Amino acid sequence: MRLPDYTYDNDCALQLDEKDDLHHFRNKFYFSGKDQIYLDGNSLGRLPLATQDLLHNNINAKWGNELINSWNQGWYELPETISRKIASIVGAGEDEIATCDSTSINLYKLAQAALNRQKGRTQIVSDELNFPTDLYVLQSIISRSGNNHKLVIAPSNDGDNQVRTEELSGLINENTAIVMLSHVTFKSAFMYDMQKINEIAHRNGAIVIWDLSHAAGAVPLQLSASDADLAVGCTYKYLNGGPGSPAFLYVNKKLQNELVPPIWGWFGEQQPFDFNPQYRPAHGIRKFMVGTPPILSLAAVEPGLNLILEAGINNLRVKSVSQTEYLIFLAKRFLLPLGFKFGSPLDPKARGSHVSLQHPESYRICRALIHPIDGHPAVIPDFRAPDNIRFGITPLYTTFSEIYRAVRRVEEIVKIRLYEKYSDKRNAVT
Numbered sequence: 001m002r003l004p005d006y007t008y009d010n011d012c013a014l015q016l017d018e019k020d021d022l023h024h025f026r027n028k029f030y031f032s033g034k035d036q037i038y039l040d041g042n043s044l045g046r047l048p049l050a051t052q053d054l055l056h057n058n059i060n061a062k063w064g065n066e067l068i069n070s071w072n073q074g075w076y077e078l079p080e081t082i083s084r085k086i087a088s089i090v091g092a093g094e095d096e097i098a099t100c101d102s103t104s105i106n107l108y109k110l111a112q113a114a115l116n117r118q119k120g121r122t123q124i125v126s127d128e129l130n131f132p133t134d135l136y137v138l139q140s141i142i143s144r145s146g147n148n149h150k151l152v153i154a155p156s157n158d159g160d161n162q163v164r165t166e167e168l169s170g171l172i173n174e175n176t177a178i179v180m181l182s183h184v185t186f187k188s189a190f191m192y193d194m195q196k197i198n199e200i201a202h203r204n205g206a207i208v209i210w211d212l213s214h215a216a217g218a219v220p221l222q223l224s225a226s227d228a229d230l231a232v233g234c235t236y237k238y239l240n241g242g243p244g245s246p247a248f249l250y251v252n253k254k255l256q257n258e259l260v261p262p263i264w265g266w267f268g269e270q271q272p273f274d275f276n277p278q279y280r281p282a283h284g285i286r287k288f289m290v291g292t293p294p295i296l297s298l299a300a301v302e303p304g305l306n307l308i309l310e311a312g313i314n315n316l317r318v319k320s321v322s323q324t325e326y327l328i329f330l331a332k333r334f335l336l337p338l339g340f341k342f343g344s345p346l347d348p349k350a351r352g353s354h355v356s357l358q359h360p361e362s363y364r365i366c367r368a369l370i371h372p373i374d375g376h377p378a379v380i381p382d383f384r385a386p387d388n389i390r391f392g393i394t395p396l397y398t399t400f401s402e403i404y405r406a407v408r409r410v411e412e413i414v415k416i417r418l419y420e421k422y423s424d425k426r427n428a429v430t
């Protein structure tokens with residue numbers, strides 16, 4: 001991929017925005033009118049304008065007027081409609097994705113089912129960069145297994161927040177039941193080579209479960225082509241589905257018959273409205289669903305997916321790499337001299353769509369950035385302990401000018417020690 005030649009002035013940012021073929025997608029999102037630079041789409045994506053109308057319609061016309069009839073006018077099929085669109089974004093077959101529950105719950109369902117399938121193998125392999133909920137779910141499964149299962153954690157390389165493939169592969173053997181990793185890790189954005197890890201695991205008879213929360217909608221994925229076994233992911237980050245929107249799960253066709261879901265609910269039954277007292281698993285992916293879908297949150301997912309499909313995930317990736325590289329280029333010049341270090345890989349092939357910068361005062365710098373004073377914009381990244389500021393790049397709506405202004409604002413806040421005016425007391429959500 002050939003990247004433009006960047007320069008350190010604001011004109012460069014303006015020119016990059018002018019040449020950006022995806023620039024018009026920004027107009028498809030809601031903006032409050034405040035001078036606000038939002039670099040946290042890796043945590044909660046912006047609100048697509050189409051979602052406002054769609055929710056309004058679902059609340060008033062459907063729930064309000066049609067009430068229960070709405071289930072027979074599209075609501076019942078909605079999970080499948082959404083799942084087909086997610087499948088096309090993550091490179092899965094149409095009948096390999098179910099949209100339901102939260103990422104944590106989907107991980108529990110798939111990890112437990114995989115562990116039951118892998119009888120006699122006692123080891124689960126993960127890494128220390130994984131998101132805590134993933135590790136908690138694995139710990140909870142092990143705590144109840146009674147089979148002496150053990151969680152083995154691959155360490156990250158000190159200093160660059162990555163896990164070496166050799167390090168991980170050294171832990172995978174004929175005793176490994178599951179390998180469970182985030183494809184793009186939440187703090188550093190380190191990205192695994194999915195195909196390579198699948199191959200290593202399969203050679204040893206292990207099943208791989210990928211958490212795609214920071215990957216779906218951010219980087220191109222080829223779940224089927226890379227022979228991925230299982231995956232989970234959320235829809236509220238790069239897919240712009242809204243706060244707490246339902247998650248998805250992926251089960252490769254080849255495993256669908258073999259795996260038995262650990263929770264048998266009526267939405268995973270062959271004919272829920274037969275009200276059969278004896279559970280009969282639905283055929284295919286639907287058996288991994290459990291209860292009634294949260295229709296309003298589910299409906300809100302579709303417009304964000306439509307935008308990604310329209311823009312094309314490969315085009316989004318090209319812009320994302322160009323923007324993360326631009327941020328790194330500026331940070332080297334303006335921020336490293338002020339005591340910042342990179343908390344993300346510098347090789348774009350090993351990086352997702354956010355860049356972490358580390359500084360001993362990261363929390364207070366974040367507080368100062370978020371607070372709009374004296375005509376300065378509010379810059380909204382987020383903080384991840386102990387010392388990371390994550391700058392999320394969402395190419396559907398992030399501009400080069402925003403990146404330029406954000407980096408220069410960080411520089412200013414540190415130079416004039418403005419952060420010293422802010423408390424180190426942590427908010428509930430950082």
Ligand SMILES: Cc1ncc(COP(=O)(O)O)c(C=O)c1O
Pocket residue numbers: 102103104105131133134182186211213214234247
């Ligand atoms: C990588 C990753 N996995 C899982 C989760 C949690 O997902 P949920 O709250 O949908 O269970 C998050 C939340 O941010 C995450 O970043």
